[in-house]
Amino acid sequence: MDETALSQLLEDVRSGIVDPDEALVRLRRLPFVDLGFARVDHHRALRQGIGEAVYAPGKTPEHCAAVVTELLSEPGSSPVVITRASDDQLKAVLEVAPGGEVTATGQTYTVSWCGALERPARVVVITGGTADLPVAKECEAVLRAFGFRPQLMVDCGIAGVHRLLASVDDVTSADAVVVIAGMEGALASLVAGITASPVVAVPTSTGYGAGLEGVTALLAMLSSCAPGLTVVGIDNGFGAACALSRILG
Amino acid sequence: MDETALSQLLEDVRSGIVDPDEALVRLRRLPFVDLGFARVDHHRALRQGIGEAVYAPGKTPEHCAAVVTELLSEPGSSPVVITRASDDQLKAVLEVAPGGEVTATGQTYTVSWCGALERPARVVVITGGTADLPVAKECEAVLRAFGFRPQLMVDCGIAGVHRLLASVDDVTSADAVVVIAGMEGALASLVAGITASPVVAVPTSTGYGAGLEGVTALLAMLSSCAPGLTVVGIDNGFGAACALSRILG
Amino acid sequence: MDETALSQLLEDVRSGIVDPDEALVRLRRLPFVDLGFARVDHHRALRQGIGEAVYAPGKTPEHCAAVVTELLSEPGSSPVVITRASDDQLKAVLEVAPGGEVTATGQTYTVSWCGALERPARVVVITGGTADLPVAKECEAVLRAFGFRPQLMVDCGIAGVHRLLASVDDVTSADAVVVIAGMEGALASLVAGITASPVVAVPTSTGYGAGLEGVTALLAMLSSCAPGLTVVGIDNGFGAACALSRILG
Amino acid sequence: MDETALSQLLEDVRSGIVDPDEALVRLRRLPFVDLGFARVDHHRALRQGIGEAVYAPGKTPEHCAAVVTELLSEPGSSPVVITRASDDQLKAVLEVAPGGEVTATGQTYTVSWCGALERPARVVVITGGTADLPVAKECEAVLRAFGFRPQLMVDCGIAGVHRLLASVDDVTSADAVVVIAGMEGALASLVAGITASPVVAVPTSTGYGAGLEGVTALLAMLSSCAPGLTVVGIDNGFGAACALSRILG
């Protein structure tokens, strides 16, 4: 219900086409559907510029299937994505919506439907190590659903800085960069130091001990001496993809 | 042993009906029963105005069954509730007290007996997401045992604020509101900002990474800019129900 | 702008009294005043059932004076309170609004104007120690502004439990209780264990070392074994007063 | 020393214009100047697309003056900014570089020279409260130095959500938004929920107690249920301005 629609509604009231009480009801009737266990938001794509997404953990397979079904019921719908689905949840959603594109992300899956048209912006996703792959895969799958064709560079950690420098042209020519790293998370600072493009950092919970399940990488990225670096939550590859979708319009 | 009883006892001593030594013994004999592994408190309902409750984790199925049996042995007893019971514990208590009302709360169960008479106060329980359902179900089950008939609104998180606004009348007309949310817990501030009724916030451990198992939502709710919001412990749906029972008399 | 006003507005549009474009403008014109450095909210009292409050820290004396002036400009206004004002801020607000009731709260001041009519509910404010007095004084001053006449019991900490028990009748007969305690915060559990009324706990930053500036008391209160205890933020005497205002209607 | 320059150098070596040993020396000679206590980086603007910046704390007034002098010595220089300067540091830098534009940011100052040409992108900076003003002022000053003309909206916290909604058109039509908030930081989630543009959140250390000097707002923003929100460090208004400079090209 945007401003134009509101103007029209008031005009219709004035001209007698719509009754005031009816108008009041309509003002209340917002574009979501209440399934009891979820209030499915049908205009988030419009409002936030990104596709609909379902975060699977904490939902039963039946919950997942019902929400996906509802989201896909909208004609001309924008991309629909489910992240962190377990084997059971994957099976349930593919049963009700068979055409989904499935990406394995460690022990879980990202599934998408109705992928957006390809967008031209050049996006690079860089990881510090091989163990960051599940987060990178989630990020890549969501970016693909949103129409991007990201380039993935895995295992460019700072302990062997030439591995990143060898790809320096790809990095500096990208329109936006996602850096995914655990341990000390220093790769994000390094990348932000060599490019003028937006850099979104994703700390990961890989590593052990003093890595504190990703808190160390998170704090390090937030304290970066490279100005203009921004950060999303630990292991949040999905969030980084959404941030890029906002940034790249 | 309230003040009246104490006066009477002293009067009885004065009049010779009760011997001083006997009085001393009685002063010590308080209304609980020691089962060895538990001291079952038979006048908590009287003292704290809420039903008896057993927190199942850390107790054997036999412990659970014995405590429930003891609590129900009191004639004219107030509501008895057991929370977070496992499958084994559930089976054990239903064997000794078959009439319990069972509610599934994620991987555990809430069971209640001797539910209170229905109370007229209007109570609303709102969750931020679907994954908060187990905590909401525990809260709802305990509220029902205490005589309330709460209205449950699931998945009203702040990312789609119209989902809450659509139910704004239900919220503002409630006598008290429980808000259950994980992640950044902002829903509690939003609700407290639109209603003059008491709002009790329950942070949940849903989410991952920087959510820190509910600590983030907890801290956020405690730091709320909405004045007069109160908070209970992480995932403590039971506690919120008890708080409402105190508040609504 | 409540529902009645919205209905009326739409009715006026229908009947031609109000132009649709004008209606749109009015829908936007909400009851706050933008002073540039603050958006003063003129209907919070209506919406949240509590008086207007200004949190002084971080504002210049001129900011404070301007916001208080604006709040008091509303005819028939509800109570206005400023908390944690420094000497300079105190001087500034009393210059523009001389009639304020001033309460010293440690190194700062609480000032109130237009106190509400006296309300009959019995409220007790209990502290664990003498060092908790500044927080208790803030709580008491705000409660008084809201029309309550709270009874203050200072230094009832759990190390000498008879000091609380001596006042047990006052505690159990109160309609609501605020418990203010630092260190291990155990007093809140004890009070909640002996009364059926609502109990709001305020952890304080008194103490040292393992008290962690109030975090220990906060965590302890949230983990209380006394069901139905609710908690506000550290040192937040104002918040506890607001919570009681909500609870006692 | 970009790739073109490197190619030219090699070509010059091949054609005998440059001696190999001389080339080796040049490859080492990078565009910074070592002042002993600082290595001033003369091509950061080129590499990272943002102006030169000096973080004043921990530097003597003489350090500050010398670094600013060095940065401004480059002909055709990009914007130069110093942040968090104390009174002494302010005096020192204005003595050596009198034309700086000074902005008071709480107890400190931001000073800029050689501001960039005005850029057309619409930028909005929103704060939760008045106490967030110093951080917002730093962000605004740096954005202005970079050529933006940000719109500042102060005191739109979630406890009176209509204060934000009244400016909803300004928010949704902006090309990028900075949200600056302390306490529970919920404003960032709310803003990200209503706009499709990039949103950069800055947690602030305003507030007290459970706000944990900004850590609560930081964690809450990172755990936001609004997808695509990105975060910079606590009180880092400068960092948010740099992030916007990257995002808006």
Next chain:
Amino acid sequence: MDETALSQLLEDVRSGIVDPDEALVRLRRLPFVDLGFARVDHHRALRQGIGEAVYAPGKTPEHCAAVVTELLSEPGSSPVVITRASDDQLKAVLEVAPGGEVTATGQTYTVSWCGALERPARVVVITGGTADLPVAKECEAVLRAFGFRPQLMVDCGIAGVHRLLASVDDVTSADAVVVIAGMEGALASLVAGITASPVVAVPTSTGYGAGLEGVTALLAMLSSCAPGLTVVGIDNGFGAACALSRILG
């Protein structure tokens, strides 16, 4: 009001010497005095076996003077101690109670009156470094007030283990040992490893950085591999003295 007194009271009621209502009043009249800002506990010494103590921070000089006066008003009183008194507080208490024994403890003072009779137990107080002296001095002053004549060994830290071993006979022959140490707090483990007597460890906030204001020493002492070591709060020399008073009867 111990058990004997209670028996006697009931006997008196039975024999008609005391009226039941009067008895009820007496049961309520417990041995503390309410000064408004403090409830002074006149039988703590009896109940807890240790002298009366006043923790000065957070009290005005007038508060301190009044509480000390009240405590000393009891005829035949047990030791009275005030800890962490500032210069102003010291002056105020010595004015109303001139005979106090004053000990400087860093920036504050411990003062005691009515010291107990000398007790024969051998007590040793060991510190890791010179910077731990203020805490050791507080502990020593309180121990002296309680009748002990502790031996103080300063600067026996583990980095030069022979400094402790040289005094090993004094340590192993003591009836109880207090170990006061900051930094890594390892001295407590070492001492507990060589003596069979009770060892009470006091972590101190000396040191910097990773010492985390005493939290590191606290955690280390609690995790000691030396069985039977007990710990009190950070910098709590007073608490350690009280623990020894309990232990040594």
Next chain:
Amino acid sequence: MDETALSQLLEDVRSGIVDPDEALVRLRRLPFVDLGFARVDHHRALRQGIGEAVYAPGKTPEHCAAVVTELLSEPGSSPVVITRASDDQLKAVLEVAPGGEVTATGQTYTVSWCGALERPARVVVITGGTADLPVAKECEAVLRAFGFRPQLMVDCGIAGVHRLLASVDDVTSADAVVVIAGMEGALASLVAGITASPVVAVPTSTGYGAGLEGVTALLAMLSSCAPGLTVVGIDNGFGAACALSRILG
């Protein structure tokens, strides 16, 4: 190798009975046995006044069996205890040392051999709830091995304070008290407030959410307003038993 033995050794050297080189060797030969994976300490009982103990986690069943065998090989040995043994470890140690007294402590076992002679001191072990039983059982089993006959009082938490008060004589007449509690740990303060005997508090990891796996109870106990309370590590029932052994001589 105590001082007497050292004197004798030197005397023997002087008189020519022992060769200097031989003496040097003997000075090095201390009473432990190196099994390769463990250095078994044969005079800890002598030195620390408590029995030998083996902490099972992290050891293979073979390690456990070998260490227990070694400890029991000493003629006239003091009590030997193994704590937290798994089913496999239990089986292994009982095979090599069949006579052990086995106590179930939750999912693990405490086993002891060669229990000490009964000691007369009266010891009370109190728990806050039923879920604290495993820790209490470990504490009780070790105390029994050391010769004590502790009285166990389970489920005396502060929410029903009369449950503790009913046993107040048993508590105040004990020579030492162990308080085992999770959640907010307030029971320890309460107990220390009513007895003059030594009180050792054991925080437990029972509870959930804001209990932070026992950290909340730990901090609360360390911040207790009851003077002279001492604390051991989380869930460390063994440590509390050892502390009592030291305290009670």
Next chain:
Amino acid sequence: MDETALSQLLEDVRSGIVDPDEALVRLRRLPFVDLGFARVDHHRALRQGIGEAVYAPGKTPEHCAAVVTELLSEPGSSPVVITRASDDQLKAVLEVAPGGEVTATGQTYTVSWCGALERPARVVVITGGTADLPVAKECEAVLRAFGFRPQLMVDCGIAGVHRLLASVDDVTSADAVVVIAGMEGALASLVAGITASPVVAVPTSTGYGAGLEGVTALLAMLSSCAPGLTVVGIDNGFGAACALSRILG
């Protein structure tokens, strides 16, 4: 690509042997191989003076096998090590590279190939307890791969300090010492206090409760009063071995 090679390349360009474009390509071609999921670094041994290492967790068995194969493909290769391999990963790497030396490290394995020539430096690895063995075994296995023949001393914890003192000659005559300890980690301070050689401390996550999964030992080691002690991450036996390799040249 070291400085000599760079000089030669430029000389070759100058003399016409190498084309400038070709030179540019070569400058980019650094000695790593991109396997898609890993960028295998073929000159880390040269650059960092230590063998190649693969951290197994987070990699599939196939990943592990491919990286090991790649590393061993280099003729005349330096030592190759894989740490923390699971049973599946172990099987996969031994299949492609059968000659590896396998060491069990708790639930995982360290495997090495192409061990370096024996180096003469004397290295001692000391543990606080038996439970630290897996970390010590990892450290020992890596040290052996690097050519050292470390002496392992297990279970020398500070609670029985004579167990360490008995081996004091071995400790003080070592060229470098690794101390591996959990709980309070005090052993590291003790060792650093008796030797002039480099001491590298490894905190371990053994223990429970207040040990906080190794954080307590870590903080204690970093706060050590023994000057010159250095620390690596929790459980990082591999890191300590690498540090020794650097230190001993």
Next chain:
Amino acid sequence: MDETALSQLLEDVRSGIVDPDEALVRLRRLPFVDLGFARVDHHRALRQGIGEAVYAPGKTPEHCAAVVTELLSEPGSSPVVITRASDDQLKAVLEVAPGGEVTATGQTYTVSWCGALERPARVVVITGGTADLPVAKECEAVLRAFGFRPQLMVDCGIAGVHRLLASVDDVTSADAVVVIAGMEGALASLVAGITASPVVAVPTSTGYGAGLEGVTALLAMLSSCAPGLTVVGIDNGFGAACALSRILG
């Protein structure tokens, strides 16, 4: 009292030159002097291979002067260093020992006497920023006292990585490197990635917000992906110098 001396003592006992009782006394008489408030350790230099050091904070100026005097009283003494001395402490020590070499380290001073003979090892000290200078100056002053002539490179932070690379030869040819950095501390990983020498990292408390007073840099350094990096405590420039003294023999 080393092993040779012990052998000699025993030999003297055997030959009758020394009486056994006298020998016992000598064994106890270890080389420290007890000043009451400090046990000055006269053979630490011998034992730990580093000079004597006094940490000034927490000591009175008189304490400092007395300890320095005592340390310098030893004929042929090794270097004596006092760190973090305030103006008052500086004045006091220079009065009793005028020849000290004074280095300003931020608000404090490092003073040394009797500097060691120059040692040939090449040492480099690198800082991330100018604000790290005080820690670097402390490190440099202590290294100089120990006989090193360190090369200081200031402001080489990772945001402009070419500033470090320009000095890469100096770094890689050093015998040992100290890296001093705050914020995200990534510089240490980068340096350890390009050199085979020992690298000791010092996290600093510079920066603000998410830097958490140096904890972020500390955790990041401990989690470094560069193998063999070791770490000392926050701001511990002294400790890093001592570590290098151990490492370089």
